[in-house]
Amino acid sequence: MGNTERLRRITDAVRRAGSLGVADLAALTGASEMTVRRDLEVLAEQGVLERYRGGARSLLLRGDEPPFALRAQEGLEAKRRIAAEVAALIADGESVVVDSGTTCLEVARALRGRRVTVMPLSLHAVNALAEPSGHAAGTVTALLVPGGRPRPGEGALTGPLTRASLEALRFDTAVVGCCGLGAAQGLTAYDLDDADVKRTAIASARRVIAATEGAKLGRTALAFVAPAAALHAVVTDASAPADELAALSAAGVTVRTVGTRP
Amino acid sequence: MGNTERLRRITDAVRRAGSLGVADLAALTGASEMTVRRDLEVLAEQGVLERYRGGARSLLLRGDEPPFALRAQEGLEAKRRIAAEVAALIADGESVVVDSGTTCLEVARALRGRRVTVMPLSLHAVNALAEPSGHAAGTVTALLVPGGRPRPGEGALTGPLTRASLEALRFDTAVVGCCGLGAAQGLTAYDLDDADVKRTAIASARRVIAATEGAKLGRTALAFVAPAAALHAVVTDASAPADELAALSAAGVTVRTVGTRP
DNA sequence: TCTTTCAAACATCAATCATGTGGGATACGT
DNA sequence: ACGTATCCCACATGATTGATGTTTGAAAGA
Numbered sequence: 001m002g003n004t005e006r007l008r009r010i011t012d013a014v015r016r017a018g019s020l021g022v023a024d025l026a027a028l029t030g031a032s033e034m035t036v037r038r039d040l041e042v043l044a045e046q047g048v049l050e051r052y053r054g055g056a057r058s059l060l061l062r063g064d065e066p067p068f069a070l071r072a073q074e075g076l077e078a079k080r081r082i083a084a085e086v087a088a089l090i091a092d093g094e095s096v097v098v099d100s101g102t103t104c105l106e107v108a109r110a111l112r113g114r115r116v117t118v119m120p121l122s123l124h125a126v127n128a129l130a131e132p133s134g135h136a137a138g139t140v141t142a143l144l145v146p147g148g149r150p151r152p153g154e155g156a157l158t159g160p161l162t163r164a165s166l167e168a169l170r171f172d173t174a175v176v177g178c179c180g181l182g183a184a185q186g187l188t189a190y191d192l193d194d195a196d197v198k199r200t201a202i203a204s205a206r207r208v209i210a211a212t213e214g215a216k217l218g219r220t221a222l223a224f225v226a227p228a229a230a231l232h233a234v235v236t237d238a239s240a241p242a243d244e245l246a247a248l249s250a251a252g253v254t255v256r257t258v259g260t261r262p
Numbered sequence: 263m264g265n266t267e268r269l270r271r272i273t274d275a276v277r278r279a280g281s282l283g284v285a286d287l288a289a290l291t292g293a294s295e296m297t298v299r300r301d302l303e304v305l306a307e308q309g310v311l312e313r314y315r316g317g318a319r320s321l322l323l324r325g326d327e328p329p330f331a332l333r334a335q336e337g338l339e340a341k342r343r344i345a346a347e348v349a350a351l352i353a354d355g356e357s358v359v360v361d362s363g364t365t366c367l368e369v370a371r372a373l374r375g376r377r378v379t380v381m382p383l384s385l386h387a388v389n390a391l392a393e394p395s396g397h398a399a400g401t402v403t404a405l406l407v408p409g410g411r412p413r414p415g416e417g418a419l420t421g422p423l424t425r426a427s428l429e430a431l432r433f434d435t436a437v438v439g440c441c442g443l444g445a446a447q448g449l450t451a452y453d454l455d456d457a458d459v460k461r462t463a464i465a466s467a468r469r470v471i472a473a474t475e476g477a478k479l480g481r482t483a484l485a486f487v488a489p490a491a492a493l494h495a496v497v498t499d500a501s502a503p504a505d506e507l508a509a510l511s512a513a514g515v516t517v518r519t520v521g522t523r524p
Numbered sequence: 525t526c527t528t529t530c531a532a533a534c535a536t537c538a539a540t541c542a543t544g545t546g547g548g549a550t551a552c553g554t
Numbered sequence: 555a556c557g558t559a560t561c562c563c564a565c566a567t568g569a570t571t572g573a574t575g576t577t578t579g580a581a582a583g584a
Contacts, residue, residue, distance in 0.1 A: 003542070022560080032544055037561070053551065053560065123392055123407070130385055130412055145385070145419060147409035147427040150392055157407060161427055165409040168426065265573070284529080294575050299530075315529065315582065
């Protein structure tokens with residue numbers, strides 16, 4: 001779909017300006033007003049913006065995270081590389097709990113077909129691992145679904161059922177994503193329920209790997225999950241600030257950076 | 263996709279004959295050999311049959327149930343009507359657990375957008391209820407995902423995690439499907455794990471509705487789930503044998519038959 | 525070795541989707 | 555209430571995808 005780029009530009013423009021007219025957006029994107037309207041309808045359904053007669057205003061005023069569908073596209077290449085590196089750290093036969101989020105979704109995809117037991121914490125990842133992996137008979141990846149209520153849009157499973165599912169099991173490895181990470185502030189997330197799930201996942205795993213884009217390093221989000229010392233390894237990309245990496249390393253975390261180029 | 267019909271015919275022909283050549287199937291379906299080969303590949307991936315050089319042999323020799331994708335298409339109209347009737351029996355605000363199986367999948371679809379809390383016991387139904395219902399903001403249907411291991415193909419969630427999820431909750435209504443049902447033999451299923459889940463679901467609901475095609479009435483499958491008296495209502499279609507319906511009625515079950523014609 | 529069968533590559537057709545255009549309906553400002 | 559700008563509903567068009575068939579070189583089995 002080539003409309004993704006246009007949706008992104010509309011989202012950005014509206015967010016930057018606060019609100020914008022349909023005509024402005026049509027001029028900006030080069031598309032017709034009708035197309036812009038259809039786009040706005042889509043974005044309004046995703047909760048990105050709110051429509052009013054003549055234009056739209058952004059609902060993501062501040063540090064709110066953009067909707068899943070958009071984030072999943074951004075920096076896909078880097079996420080894939082990070083995911084491949086994480087998958088390489090996981091041995092056959094292991095049991096792994098994989099967090100929600102777009103980076104971890106790629107990790108789930110990278111584990112598809114591997115001889116491992118996986119419990120993904122988001123519906124997106126569940127779908128990525130269920131069935132369509134091909135050979136229905138010779139399926140080697142064992143899939144475990146946790147209970148919970150899916151958070152709208154994210155598909156992230158949360159709540160007491162998720163907690164109970166995690167507490168009933170012990171994993172070799174937990175792969176967690178984050179919204180912010182640093183040696184000083186530890187691992188943080190935007191959503192309180194998510195943070196709770198992450199914490200429980202970390203508690204039921206022997207080894208914890210954080211998978212995150214470099215841009216998240218040094219940032220802090222609302223909900224505290226765990227101190228940096230709770231992590232055994234961090235896999236990130238080359239865009240990560242060097243001082244943060246050094247600080248994490250000094251805190252005893254194994255740091256792995258995947259190149260931005262092949 | 264118009265290929266469904268051809269897939270069904272190939273499946274039937276191979277099952278009837280035990281094994282068949284590619285040329286025979288091409289002649290039977292009127293399609294080219296290449297298309298038949300591609301179909302066989304698909305069916306082999308679904309575990310329906312096994313390929314060998316020159317043809318394929320059926321893997322569903324006995325009373326095994328055909329794969330989910332095929333069953334989901336058969337009698338869709340009747341299933342939709344049954345599902346609509348079941349949905350009409352459920353009041354707004356109720357919490358409902360919906361069993362796995364193709365008929366119950368339609369029930370889940372029928373509940374989409376209703377102001378109810380739903381816990382579906384299969385991944386297919388989870389996907390039918392998650393997100394793409396439109397308005398991300400004004401989503402009224404509360405979705406609860408049970409834990410468990412999805413049974414390959416079926417997507418039916420089973421095992422201790424599923425059991426634990428069910429035992430942690432109490433529902434107003436359980437909608438269960440079945441592979442066999444009768445006043446004498448009770449409600450039965452093919453799969454032992456499924457039967458266990460069904461039993462647990464029934465135990466944690468105040469009211470139990472069985473939704474099933476008429477053809478299942480009077481049949482018996484391997485695993486016993488519950489006596490007919492455990493059911494409060496049965497919704498089926500006009501193809502159900504009258505004597506079975508009468509016997510169920512006599513056992514104190516409310517019987518509802520939806521017409522085959524609108 | 526030779527024949528049959530298979531699968532990758534290309535061509536074709538239909539279906540679907542994205543987009544644009546016109547016209548009638550609708551909402552907002554005055 | 556009126557007028558105008560805006561919106562949405564159809565329908566048309568171009569692009570993309572998916573299913574099917576044909577060809578052809580490779581591979582399996584006799």
